[in-house]
Amino acid sequence: MARELQKIIVMGLGYIGLPTASMLATKGHTVVGVDVNEAAVNTINSGRIHIIEPDLDILVRSAVNSGNLRASLVPEEGDTFIIAVPTPFKVEGDNPKAPDLSYVEAATRAIVPYLREDNLIILESTSPVGTTELIERIVREARPELAGKVHAAHCPERVLPGHILRELVDNDRIIGGTTKAAVAKAKALYKTFCNGAILETDSKTAELSKLVENSFRDVNIAFANELSVICDKLGINVWETISLANRHPRVNILQPGPGVGGHCIAVDPWFIVSSAPKEARLIRTAREVNDDKPHWVIERVRAKAARFKEPVIACLGLTFKANIDDMRESPSLEIVQHLRGAQIGEILACDPNVDPAKAPFPLTDLKTALQKADILLLLVDHEEFMDLDRELIKDKVVIDTKGVWR
Structure with missing residues (x-):
């Protein structure tokens, strides 16, 4: 037909x-x-x-x-x-x-x-x-x-x-x-x-199913982000810890980062919380953990910057995930905006995927950022950052929120 x-x-x-x-x-x-x-x-x-x-x-x-x-x-x-x-x-x-x-x-x-x-x-x-x-x-x-x-x-x-x-x-x-x-x-x-496959249901179930998909990921990421804070306090490498734990056949922990962004995972769980505020306790807590992670990153930068008289801090990445130009709900963007207003040093922002005309502040090319920076803050694991010659960063203070330079 x-x-x-x-x-x-x-x-x-x-x-x-x-x-x-x-x-x-x-x-x-x-x-x-x-x-x-x-x-x-x-x-x-x-x-x-x-x-x-x-x-x-x-x-x-x-x-x-x-x-x-x-x-x-x-x-x-x-x-x-x-x-x-x-x-x-x-x-x-x-x-x-x-x-x-x-x-x-x-x-x-x-x-x-x-x-x-x-x-x-x-x-x-x-x-x-x-x-x-x-x-x-x-x-x-x-x-x-x-x-x-x-x-x-x-x-x-x-x-x-x-x-x-x-x-x-x-x-x-x-x-x-x-x-x-x-x-x-x-x-x-x-x-x-x-x-x-086309999966048939009623409209309310379809609406909740989409919210549940992203809330599940948000809860798992919150677990990883909370682990990263715990490991930092205990002086333990969080990525090695997660890698070892994930060798268990029924464990699959996601990777930590500077927070959670994008138009779905950072937003959808709140829709469930709004619909059932008293019942959505775990979902709310996961959101709060992930929303708080950028502030934890900012405090780490403050601590490192205090070692310098006039530090230059290069922030690598503004988007909410790697290799795209989308900055919606981006924790990386939130972090850079906060640092720019914190008066703790000169802040350089670099993102090869973002059109400079669409960026909310001036951008710096990667070569200049690497040359001038005292502190490198890796926020997004873009391919350009993954492939960096390690010799270029060996004398820098590095804060790697994605664990790609470990």
Whole structure:
């Protein structure tokens, strides 16, 4: 049976929306990507990209040149509407980590005038439990004649920056609908480009499952980060300790670092805490451990800097993980920003993956940083830092938060 090609409106053209829109367009669907950033819209329509992701430029150029993908500032009528917008934090009462659903709500209200009977709305944004039902409620209140006639599903993204295109195709996908009909319609669409298994459930379970995936990793990383603090106090090498412990057949401890960043692991656990604040004790504690790790790193730098009269401190890495340009929720960026305001010496920031025009402060090239620094603070294990000639750093004071120079 031939595949049914659709007109798809993708709301949000960031790290998830743009790859998804491009992938769907290359499979023959007509795709309109919508974003509030006019510069991004113009860039995409010229066949170029405004973010860094391996091979995405090739995919976008192909999709645009085929005529199946175009970008716009406003939505229009279609068959399926995919919402892939940010879900950050906001301050709510005494909670500084409350989920901010304003972008999801705004995207939903933007598409409401264009909805027709039997349309499908898919929420890809990682969201608190009940957000898919919230979308249905917004539609029902604005267009009561469509009550029960528009389908809604949650299909959370599960991709790793730097490997997005491969994982979009190969990873298993969870599809949770508010009705069985919504699940069936969403499944048919994702099967046009997904090779992984399609796992069916209800919308609330799908929402929680995505949050649980990242919370599990956050708890494991918190264990490793807490171990690193304990080992430092006891004068023990944490990486050797973890390596030895992991030789046990049922132990798999992750690696410590300067904290936890990114748009998922550093954010999603708080959505669970907000939904069940009294019950999510372990999840909350893990978040607090990981949120505190940058402050511990800063104090280590202070202690080392006190040995010098006018220390030069080179901070290597600003992104939240290696070999990407993404600085969202980055603990490395937080550390460097704090050090720059701490007046403990001259701070040099180096990151070969970050566009200097997008950096919040001036960047220094690696050669200059190595020449001038008294203290080297390794925050991100970019390939450029991994391959350093050890002779260049043998006379430096080294604080290696990733354990790559041990």
